[in-house]
Amino acid sequence: MKSKGKAVKRSRQPSVETDQEFQPEPELEPGSSEQEGSEVSLRLGSRRGRGGADAGVASGPKRRRQHSSAKERNVRRLESNERERQRMHKLNNAFQALREAIPHVKTEKKLSKIETLTLAKNYIKSLTTIILGMSSGCLPHAEGQEHASAAKLLQCYQKQLEDESEAGLAQFLTQIHSFSQGS
DNA sequence: TAGGCCATCTGGTCCT
């Protein structure tokens, strides 16, 4: 288990506050406000937006709406940072749930995100294979048509959900479990 | 020490 001292990670947050101190408060010369966080924008000179749109940068002095003071922007940025942090925490919780859902050998070592995704994918694939084998009796399975069978299987599964709700699902899972134990 | 993994910040874009 990797116990990384991630709590220290706030180091970059003060940069915003620094920025705030840095700003000469209201006297923003019209136009000069685009220099916001001058140090930052210099450092990020090579950055690209999603899809390489590069919006305002390459297309000349297109100026962003300045509807707020530096202080307001700071507040919004901090709020935005907090939301992003929460979002990433949710994402990490989902990763953790996924880790716990997939069996793996080295239980003492925490799976990395990429490992988790890869294992999950393989796990799903192998389960699908098992289920397809198991259900070949009740599902028409033409050779070389795994996708079609998988689709039918999914329909079957969804129908179980509709018809019998949780009980049906439980039974379905039990079947899968006992089958995989037996094989 | 290098490389992998990660958390966080940041600004652009998309969506509601």
Add this chain to the structure above:
DNA sequence: AGGACCAGATGGCCTA
């Protein structure tokens, strides 16, 4: 308009 999503940048921690 504002929040969600995304990807690049940065720096810290850990292991080989």
